[in-house]
Amino acid sequence: MVKKVAVLTSGGDAPGMNAAVRAVVRAGIKAGLTMYAVYDGYKGLVEGKIEEVDRNFVSDTINRGGTILRTARLPEFKEELIQNMAIKQLQAYDIDSLIVIGGDGTFKGAADLSKKGINTIGIPGTIDNDIACSDYTIGFDTCLNTIVGCVDKIRDTTASHRRCTIIEVMGNRCGDLALYSGVSEGVEMVVSKDMPMSEEQIFTKLKSLKGGKKGHYLVIVSEKLFDNVYDFAKRVTEATGIETRAEVLGHLQRGGSPSARDRILASRFGVAAINALLEGKTSVVVAMQNEKIVTVDIAEAVAMKREPNKELLHIISTINR
Ligand code: F6P
Numbered sequence: 204m205v206k207k208v209a210v211l212t213s214g215g216d217a218p219g220m221n222a223a224v225r226a227v228v229r230a231g232i233k234a235g236l237t238m239y240a241v242y243d244g245y246k247g248l249v250e251g252k253i254e255e256v257d258r259n260f261v262s263d264t265i266n267r268g269g270t271i272l273r274t275a276r277l278p279e280f281k282e283e284l285i286q287n288m289a290i291k292q293l294q295a296y297d298i299d300s301l302i303v304i305g306g307d308g309t310f311k312g313a314a315d316l317s318k319k320g321i322n323t324i325g326i327p328g329t330i331d332n333d334i335a336c337s338d339y340t341i342g343f344d345t346c347l348n349t350i351v352g353c354v355d356k357i358r359d360t361t362a363s364h365r366r367c368t369i370i371e372v373m374g375n376r377c378g379d380l381a382l383y384s385g386v387s388e389g390v391e392m393v394v395s396k397d398m399p400m401s402e403e404q405i406f407t408k409l410k411s412l413k414g415g416k417k418g419h420y421l422v423i424v425s426e427k428l429f430d431n432v433y434d435f436a437k438r439v440t441e442a443t444g445i446e447t448r449a450e451v452l453g454h455l456q457r458g459g460s461p462s463a464r465d466r467i468l469a470s471r472f473g474v475a476a477i478n479a480l481l482e483g484k485t486s487v488v489v490a491m492q493n494e495k496i497v498t499v500d501i502a503e504a505v506a507m508k509r510e511p512n513k514e515l516l517h518i519i520s521t522i523n524r
Pocket of ligand 1: 215276329330331373374375426457
C-alpha cells in the first residue's frame, strides 16, 4: 500500500515543474499520504537530500520558473551500484513510491527503481516536447512563447537593416520547438530533423528570395545541426550576398514564469500521478493524448519514436515562403 511518496525533478529544468511539484504534494497530502521532497534530482537522492514537506512548502510556487527542488544530470544513475545507493536512502525514510518529473533519461532511472521494488511514476517535464507518448510536455508551451517573443524582436531589427537572421533554438534533436515557432513566426525557412536542408539548399532558397519586395529573411534552425551557427551565418553572407547574422537563444529559453497552459498541464499531471499510485500503478508515465490524461508503461514510453506534427509540416510548406 502506498503511504510515503517522494518527488524529484531531474534533467533540464522546465517552466511549470514547480506547478507539477505543487500538485503532487497537495494531492498526496489530501489523499492522506506523507510527502517528501528530494533535492538535486537523482544526484540528491543518492546523497540523501530528502525532507518531509507539508502543503505550505509549495505555496506561491505555481507561477515560478525553474524548479524549487533544483535539478541535476546524473548519467551514472544507469549503474546498479548507484541505484542501490538511492534505494537505501529511500528505505531509510521508509519511502515506498517516487514521482519523477523530467524527460526520457529521468524515466529510464525510474523504470530501473521500479524493478527494485519502488513504485515509480514519471511526469513529462521538458521544454523539448520529445516524449513521444504525450502530445505535450510541461515547459514546451512557455518555451515556445519565449522563442516567439524573441523572434518578434529579432524581426524588427532584421527588417530595419534588410538582413537575414539565423535563429538557433533548443530541442535536443527534437524539431518541435523549431517547427512550432516557425509556424508561429511565418519564417522563410525552418531547418530541423523533420525539415532537413543542406547548406546549398538554404543558399539557393535565399538567393531565390533576394531582390523580392520583402528584403529581409528569418531562418529558424534546431540546435545541434550546425557546429557553429555564427560561422554558418558568415557562409550565408558569402554565398548569397545577403548580410546575415546569427542568434543563439540558448538557456533563456528554459527560464521564465510558466504559461497558463503549462500550469494547467502540470497540475493535471501531478494529480494524475498521485491517482495512478493510489490505483496501484507503477512504472508508468502520465501523458496527455488528445487532451485526455492517460498512463503509459515507462518502457513503452521511452521506446516510442516521436513523430512530427504532420499538419504543421504541411502548413509550413503551404503558407511559408
Ligand atoms: O533538454 C532540455 C535542454 O534544454 C535541451 O533543449 C538542450 O539540448 C539541453 O537541455 C541543454 O542542456 P544543459 O543545460 O545541460 O546544457
